Amino acid sequence: MSEGNGVRIDMRDYIEENFLYLYPGIALKDEDDFLTLGIVDSLGFVELVGEVQSRYGIPVEDIEITEENFGSIAAIERYVERKRTAA
Amino acid sequence: MNARTLGEDLRAAARRTPERDAVVCRDRTLSYGELDRLADGFAAGLGELGVGRGDRVAIVLPNGVETAIAIYGALRAGAAFSPLNATVKPEKLAHVLADSGAAAVVCDATRSDVVRSAVSMVGDVSVITDVSQAIREPGRTVAPVSVDLASVIYTSGSTGEPKGVTLTHANMTFAADSIIEYLGMQESDTILCALPLSFDYGLYQLLMSMRVGATLVLETGFAFPGRIVQLLESRQVTGFPAVPTLFQVLLGLRGLADRQFPTLRFLTNTAAVLPAPTIEAIRKTFPNARLFSMYGLTECKRATYLPPEQLDVRPTSVGVPIPGTEAWIEDEEQNVLGPGEVGELMIRGAHVMQGYWNDPALTAQRLRPGRWAWERVLATGDLFRADEEGYLYFVGRRDDLIKSGGEKVVPREIEDVLHAAPGVREAAVVGAVDGLLGQAVHAHVALEPDAEVDEAALRIYCGQRLEDFKVPRRVFVHDELPRTNNGKIDKKLLAGFDPRVEVVGTD
Numbered sequence: 001m002s003e004g005n006g007v008r009i010d011m012r013d014y015i016e017e018n019f020l021y022l023y024p025g026i027a028l029k030d031e032d033d034f035l036t037l038g039i040v041d042s043l044g045f046v047e048l049v050g051e052v053q054s055r056y057g058i059p060v061e062d063i064e065i066t067e068e069n070f071g072s073i074a075a076i077e078r079y080v081e082r083k084r085t086a087a
Numbered sequence: 088m089n090a091r092t093l094g095e096d097l098r099a100a101a102r103r104t105p106e107r108d109a110v111v112c113r114d115r116t117l118s119y120g121e122l123d124r125l126a127d128g129f130a131a132g133l134g135e136l137g138v139g140r141g142d143r144v145a146i147v148l149p150n151g152v153e154t155a156i157a158i159y160g161a162l163r164a165g166a167a168f169s170p171l172n173a174t175v176k177p178e179k180l181a182h183v184l185a186d187s188g189a190a191a192v193v194c195d196a197t198r199s200d201v202v203r204s205a206v207s208m209v210g211d212v213s214v215i216t217d218v219s220q221a222i223r224e225p226g227r228t229v230a231p232v233s234v235d236l237a238s239v240i241y242t243s244g245s246t247g248e249p250k251g252v253t254l255t256h257a258n259m260t261f262a263a264d265s266i267i268e269y270l271g272m273q274e275s276d277t278i279l280c281a282l283p284l285s286f287d288y289g290l291y292q293l294l295m296s297m298r299v300g301a302t303l304v305l306e307t308g309f310a311f312p313g314r315i316v317q318l319l320e321s322r323q324v325t326g327f328p329a330v331p332t333l334f335q336v337l338l339g340l341r342g343l344a345d346r347q348f349p350t351l352r353f354l355t356n357t358a359a360v361l362p363a364p365t366i367e368a369i370r371k372t373f374p375n376a377r378l379f380s381m382y383g384l385t386e387c388k389r390a391t392y393l394p395p396e397q398l399d400v401r402p403t404s405v406g407v408p409i410p411g412t413e414a415w416i417e418d419e420e421q422n423v424l425g426p427g428e429v430g431e432l433m434i435r436g437a438h439v440m441q442g443y444w445n446d447p448a449l450t451a452q453r454l455r456p457g458r459w460a461w462e463r464v465l466a467t468g469d470l471f472r473a474d475e476e477g478y479l480y481f482v483g484r485r486d487d488l489i490k491s492g493g494e495k496v497v498p499r500e501i502e503d504v505l506h507a508a509p510g511v512r513e514a515a516v517v518g519a520v521d522g523l524l525g526q527a528v529h530a531h532v533a534l535e536p537d538a539e540v541d542e543a544a545l546r547i548y549c550g551q552r553l554e555d556f557k558v559p560r561r562v563f564v565h566d567e568l569p570r571t572n573n574g575k576i577d578k579k580l581l582a583g584f585d586p587r588v589e590v591v592g593t594d
Contacts, residue, residue: 021543022550022558035310036197038174041555043492043523045310046336062340065313 100300129160132221140165180205251444262388276301330493358493412436489518510538530559
């Protein structure tokens, strides 16, 4: 679905612009874990969650901020898709 | 009878409640019996490498059950441990290994390249890259006594080079027991610790939990606050230590206010005073929890705490000396100051460190002659005042140290890195007011005439040389750095610099 690809592309752009540029050696794959790679720190996630909320108009609930939902580009895509389907 | 050393308390708890959960992290749980045996096994593994009584063992691990095994294993081997930030870079680690004369360094596979690179600069240091692979059949070890060295904790000194704070078992068990006393910590507690064990605030959650026989639930940082909320509920957490940034992140979550945390009975805060609206929000969200405002420094672990019932009376106070200790305020001629007068906070008690490892000059600056010929009291380097009833208030630092997200950052260290960066003529690092971090690390630089670096390049440069929390969140490029009348870089002006208002460095 084109929407899904959109999320993936949006998020990759966002991550590259805001976090990845600091780590020139890292080639990020969609399933790669941000935290394990060390490219997004605690405060980075606050910004990332804020970005997903405002960009997609999704009210992110407290317990949803986990690696299952925000840990990688693919995880965010799955999360956004699920929330859109539920809405 | 309280255990005199940090290894004995774990042993005692393992005898009392061998089945009780000691340390939990993600899908790993160690009971007291298991942790006790694994610590002995790791001590034996260290022994096989020739590590023994009085040696130093550096530990470079994120929060996890292995970190607990490594710490107690090192202690059981009679060694002292140095906990280090898991994002430490090779040059810094090499400095610490050389300075402490570490016999071994413990890490995991993720950090093995960094560690090996550091070790290659230093030489003869054993490397353990997998705690579970280093467990051996426990043998006989010589137990340390309370005056033996337990830990050398590296903290940023005012020059930027990290300094090793030397603490004996007696120092650490005293500090732990004093804090346990005022918090009312007990065996039935479950503590959730998202603070790194490399940070003494996080480390003591482990030490105190093991001392009382409580359960410690570890989380690796607070990147995923949803995990923290889930754990608070599912593990029926009773105690939760945090810093202002962590409280702010949690309180900003949607849905949190509607939850109940009936088991949570105490919250602690340190590193910076909580703003009044945050205190109010914390109380609304966690109505059953007592909130402790505290102040301390690695050199004595914890200096003061505010009894929770005083929070409404004096919300900005960090309270009174911790049980069994004394504190007072002095001017520069060592005169004790009265209420309302601002001076340096001095600390006296069995929690005060033995000194800085290998640095008698710096030790003499901070440890001053005390009441008795053998005694030394700690000069905190922090400016305080007291109210009429003797409650203490933090006023400011004597130096320009930055507190960002609960971490101590010394501008000089980052400035040294920036000065070495190609194209940088001058650099000044300041703490800018930040809603989430308290202070954010901002760098201001002036460049060489034809320099081809920008903000991104300089952040990358710093990121390759400094721990993550020290990397400037912003780097501002100026034509010239502003100066005060006597020619020094005007850091006050830079700290308040607003990039939207072009007032600095333009003509």
